[in-house]
Amino acid sequence: MADVIDMAQDFDALNLAQGLAAQKIKAAHTPRLRAEGYCLNADCEESFNNSAQLFCNPACEREHAALTTPYARR
Numbered sequence: 001m002a003d004v005i006d007m008a009q010d011f012d013a014l015n016l017a018q019g020l021a022a023q024k025i026k027a028a029h030t031p032r033l034r035a036e037g038y039c040l041n042a043d044c045e046e047s048f049n050n051s052a053q054l055f056c057n058p059a060c061e062r063e064h065a066a067l068t069t070p071y072a073r074r
């Protein structure tokens, strides 16, 4: 007979599996950003020397997310 510890472990494993599945779906539906040589925030677009850079700073990334992601947290 399963005791409370077994039940907790089963629940934990199910919770982890569901979390991983949800994250996989989220990742599959999130568009990958490509570095363009300038800040991707449409309100900024500052040029970069670093060709792999996406944004100037976290504030520009947040603004970009707010402008491009429906219902994004601000």
Ligand SMILES: [Zn+2]
Pocket: 039, 040, 041, 044, 045, 046, 055, 056, 057, 060
């Ligand atoms: Zn910027």
